[in-house]
Amino acid sequence: MPITNEEEMDKPANGTTHNPVQKMFGKLYDFLASAKLALALLIIILVICTGGATFLSGEKADKYVFSTLWFNALLILLVINIACCFSGRILRRRLTVVSFGMILFHISFVTILLGVVYNSLFYFRGTIRLTEGETLQSGDSNSYDKFVHGRFFSFLRVRGETRLITVHHDYKVGNENKRAAYEIEVGDGGVKKSGVIYVTHNLTHKGFTYYPEVEGxxxxxxxxxxxxxxxxxxxxxxxxxxxxxxxxxxxxxxxxxxxxxxxxxxxxxxxxxxxxxxxxxxxxxxxxxxxxxxxxxxxxxxxxxxxxxxxxxxxxxxxxxxxxxxxxxxxxxxWVTMTVRHEPGKPVVLASLCMGLLGLTITTVGRMFRRRDRAERVL
Known part of the structure; x- marks a missing residue:
């Protein structure tokens, strides 16, 4: 007797039922875990980075390429692609010293890209000019001679004031002459931080770092x-x-x-x-x-x-x-000019690099012990 029930026709020979949602997610996962997608994304990102750095260097490259949503969306897609490839190939293996090191390395690669995306969307770089004794509001855009920032950065994150206390001429650290050093104070209310900055020393307060530039x-x-x-x-x-x-x-x-x-x-x-x-x-x-x-x-x-x-x-x-x-x-x-930088993704990138180095070290050591064990078995 022929089968006329559509639901019966959708059943495979083993008796299980196809779930359209599962099929859709399966195809999506296969697409995201594709090595071809990874290669295409890497080529596209490489071409964009090369073009942006060559033809739109400096602030224009940040504004029109590296801080845009579409470029960071490409990076996020690459992160998802790497994560899917990683989960599909690494997590199926038996957990050993070597595989654990590889897991750390791949996770570090993913978090590095996430740190880069986070930094490009929330970074800030500005130049502020002050005369001795002068105080400017750090969160006022008019306090800066020039500035660039990520798409989602807000000046509400920069609270308090920046004050130039004095400039030390021929400032010495030990026997080394640092030429000029700026004594500054930053922060708001009772949460302020002061210090002396010079060519090899800066001041960081609540994620914002102050670097000396020029004086006159x-x-x-x-x-x-x-x-x-x-x-x-x-x-x-x-x-x-x-x-x-x-x-x-x-x-x-x-x-x-x-x-x-x-x-x-x-x-x-x-x-x-x-x-x-x-x-x-x-x-x-x-x-x-x-x-x-x-x-x-x-x-x-x-x-x-x-x-x-x-x-x-x-x-x-x-x-x-x-x-x-x-x-x-x-x-x-x-008077002095200082550069103010806020790079929230930098700690993430640095920590991820350390994690990746640790993963490579663990993998290398694990493989060395594995080879030694194999050699002993042969003997």
């Missing part, structure tokens, strides 16, 4: 009216411009060179262009000679004239006059 001089200029009353004051950071002979020029301007700037810059309408240069004293720190040039302001757009109408030299602490106002160089301070 800042002149505190006080502006007084014709009657001698102080009406405006500001710290004027000077660029440190390295010359061909290795010496430095400290002056207002930009990285491209020396130039004047509109002064004053806040609360009062600029009425002069001011160019300042500083020659530090070889005898006493934070003192020296200040060269100045005063330029007229031309037009309603506050453009600075081409030729100075006044120039001269004064010592730090002295006053010069321009445009019926007095300008006193009250104080010489240092």
């Amino acid at each position: 001089y800042s002149l505190f200029v006080m502006l007084a009216d014709a009657s001698g009353k102080d009406i405006y004051g500001a710290h004027i950071p000077l660029q440190s411009l390295k010359q061909k002979d290795g010496s430095f020029i400290y002056a207002t301007g930009s990285k491209e060179g020396v130039s004047p700037f509109p002064f004053p810059q806040q609360h009062i309408q600029p009425f002069m262009g001011l160019l300042l240069g500083f020659v530090p004293s070889a005898e006493m720190d934070r003192t020296g000679q200040v060269d100045y040039k005063a330029y007229p302001i031309v037009g309603d757009d506050f453009k600075i004239g081409d030729e100075p109408i006044l120039e001269g030299q004064v010592k730090s602490g002295e006053t010069f006059h321009a445009f019926n106002h007095g300008l006193a160089i009250r104080e010489i301070r240092y």
Whole structure:
């Protein structure tokens, strides 16, 4: 009699029933555990990494490639692929010293990739500039000259303040001169951490690490009216411009060179262009000679004239006059630039590397003992 029941037709010869859900998951597992998928993913990721590092180096590579969701999705898919391949081949074996080492090695490879993905999505790198005695809010994006971060990073993770206490010139550790060292304090409320950072030493607080970059001089200029009353004051950071002979020029301007700037810059309408240069004293720190040039302001757009109408030299602490106002160089301070980094995936990657090394060591030792046992049996 022919079989007409569809359910009976779905039964195999051994009497068991096919489960469509199990079949679907079985096919999905076979796909994820495929060696062809692993090879394809490795080639695609290698091509993307090579192209990103070659044609979009630096911040652009982070923004358009390495921190994107689609690239990290490829890495996660590779992690799943490796995990499926690993579980299908390794876990079926009898647990021995050699297989245990291989298990550790494969797990470490998976966790390394997970650490890389986690880091690329939540990392932060920023540059913060401070003058001695100045305090900035660490969680305010306006406190940083420039910054890049992962897609899911939030400034709410950066709490508290960053304060530059002082800069130590010719700072020595033992008999070694570290040149310049920054004494800083970071944190919020009662949970603050302070320390001295220099070229081979940094400060880490709650996952954020502070590295020294460059430093320079800042002149505190006080502006007084014709009657001698102080009406405006500001710290004027000077660029440190390295010359061909290795010496430095400290002056207002930009990285491209020396130039004047509109002064004053806040609360009062600029009425002069001011160019300042500083020659530090070889005898006493934070003192020296200040060269100045005063330029007229031309037009309603506050453009600075081409030729100075006044120039001269004064010592730090002295006053010069321009445009019926007095300008006193009250104080010489240092400004510094620090790099702030948050790399939450770094500990995961480092721990995974140690795990992988341990796994390789265990596997190697296990195989050595296995060969010795086989040799003894032969004898």
